[in-house]
Amino acid sequence: MSTSPAPPTRPLRADAERNRQRLIAAAQELFASRGIDVTLDDVARHAGVGVGTVYRRFANRDELIEAVLTGAVRRLADHAEKALTNPDPWGGFEEFFLATSRDFAENRGLRELVLERNRGTADAFVDARNGFEPAARTLIVRAQQAGELRDDVEPSDFPLIHLMLGAVTHHTRDVAPELWQRFVTLLLDGLRTRRDRPTALGAPAITEDQFDRALT
Known part of the structure; x- marks a missing residue:
């Protein structure tokens, strides 16, 4: 039996992508100055977003470290x-x-x-x-x-x-x-x-x- 092709992945909405870039920029600054032990709360606060926004973009700190x-x-x-x-x-x-x-x-x-x-x-x-x-x-x-x-x-x-x-x-x-x-x-x-x-x-x-x- 044939299966239907998976629907194409939709790009992040413009505001979601902006938040992701803000998070990455904030993480880059914090990792560079304070090391990789900073928390996702620290990154969210530095980026000016809620911590829930971080978890919607990155499952955990290791995933954010890898991206950065x-x-x-x-x-x-x-x-x-x-x-x-x-x-x-x-x-x-x-x-x-x-x-x-x-x-x-x-x-x-x-x-x-x-x-x-x-x-x-x-x-x-x-x-x-x-x-x-x-x-x-x-x-x-x-x-x-x-x-x-x-x-x-x-x-x-x-x-x-x-x-x-x-x-x-x-x-x-x-x-x-x-x-x-x-x-x-x-x-x-x-x-x-x-x-x-x-x-x-x-x-x-x-x-x-x-x-x-x-x-x-």
């Missing part, structure tokens, strides 16, 4: 693939390290999702993460084979390095939001095997008053 952050994880793979086209092994490694450091500094939720493995267990995130890790390893090996990157560095060192940088960003985000660049430069100089002279640091040191405010 999967693309950000995939951009890490784009950074790696782009860096691999750089003919200079150190230049490609440095390019990727700087790009990922900036993404993690500007988006706490992304940092948590990628670096804290118990957070990003959904298939979409695992697939996206697996998409950039092989290319990142290639960048590391290529720079080591060129004699530019310390040969005692392992790929597993880099998530921990980014967690260290994340601690800087976490404490200084409201005091000196670009301070992470200073420590990225220090790290890159320490990772490189050949350096005629120290690289100029990307941001000034914070004052004692800023330090007190950052750690309070």
Whole structure:
């Protein structure tokens, strides 16, 4: 017996789509600044809608996180693939390290999702993460084979390095939001095997008053 074709999916009404975009924008801001532990109530309040509106668009927080952050994880793979086209092994490694450091500094939720493995267990995130890790390893090996990157560095060192940088960003985000660049430069100089002279640091040191405010 033949069955009737399923009716076409109707697009969201204009007001419903506007609410969905407001929710996504609000979630992007909150995940970036506060991490992925924010609640759906937080997102609804930030978007200026009722929490029922959130649940009509997204079944749970994980579904909202997937809608907001999967693309950000995939951009890490784009950074790696782009860096691999750089003919200079150190230049490609440095390019990727700087790009990922900036993404993690500007988006706490992304940092948590990628670096804290118990957070990003959904298939979409695992697939996206697996998409950039092989290319990142290639960048590391290529720079080591060129004699530019310390040969005692392992790929597993880099998530921990980014967690260290994340601690800087976490404490200084409201005091000196670009301070992470200073420590990225220090790290890159320490990772490189050949350096005629120290690289100029990307941001000034914070004052004692800023330090007190950052750690309070």
